[in-house]
Amino acid sequence: xxxxxxxxxxxxxxxxxxxxxxxxxxxxxxxxxxxxxxxxxxxxxxxxxxxxxxxxxxxxxxxxxxxxxxxxxxxxxxxxxxxxxxxxxxxxxxxxxxxxxxxxxxxxxxxxxxxxxxxxxxxxxxxxxxxxxxxxxxxxxxxxxxxxxxxxxxxxxxxxxxxxxxxxxxxxxxxxxxxxxxxxxxxxxxxxxxxxxxxxxxxxxxxxx
Numbered sequence: 104x105x106x107x108x109x110x111x112x113x114x115x116x117x118x119x120x121x122x123x124x125x126x127x128x129x130x131x132x133x134x135x136x137x138x139x140x141x142x143x144x145x146x147x148x149x150x151x152x153x154x155x156x157x158x159x160x161x162x163x164x165x166x167x168x169x170x171x172x173x174x175x176x177x178x179x180x181x182x183x184x185x186x187x188x189x190x191x192x193x194x195x196x197x198x199x200x201x202x203x204x205x206x207x208x209x210x211x212x213x214x215x216x217x218x219x220x221x222x223x224x225x226x227x228x229x230x231x232x233x234x235x236x237x238x239x240x241x242x243x244x245x246x247x248x249x250x251x252x253x254x255x256x257x258x259x260x261x262x263x264x265x266x267x268x269x270x271x272x273x274x275x276x277x278x279x280x281x282x283x284x285x286x287x288x289x290x291x292x293x294x295x296x297x298x299x300x301x302x303x304x305x306x307x308x309x310x311x312x
């Protein structure tokens with residue numbers, strides 16, 4: 104491949120930055136921002152990231168605030184890491200990693216009802232990864248689910264799976280329970296609603312059902 108994914112991302116970021124500059128205008132005055140960080144704080148941030156590669160900006164900011172008794176934001180930590188914490192050599196993900204990030208980034212969920220051999224009705228929730236069409240799992244409830252049951256039907260089959268960034272659901276009242284929406288907020292999942300009165304707008308999960 105001639106282009107690396109990092110080159111593609113940098114090019115896309117440059118286009119966005121250029122677009123913002125055109126909107127804001129080059130003559131716009133800069134607003135006063137936060138004061139620069141002390142060099143000792145910068146060194147501490149870089150060293151903490153080196154010793155703990157899995158730490159993100161919020162975690163490092165929290166630890167620095169506890170250690171130094173100051174109040175710095177995660178955005179400042181992120182700026183320091185972007186400016187000073189870049190590894191030497193060829194940085195950035197490979198194409199395989201870049202494409203793999205799309206996996207589990209968008210799930211789709213829906214309900215359907217079925218009957219057992221003894222004609223007992225069950226409500227089924229199916230969760231599917233839209234990138235790979237992989238079935239994440241099924242949740243089952245004997246009666247029409249309420250908010251608590253809907254959360255359980257989603258949490259049980261997805262336990263141990265990395266949470267997606269987005270979850271596509273239709274406008275069924277079953278997905279309007281306060282507990283359901285709170286459960287997604289706790290997991291850090293943003294819910295995307297399909298187009299109202301368009302049953303085929305989530306085509307893959309509907310086809311599976």
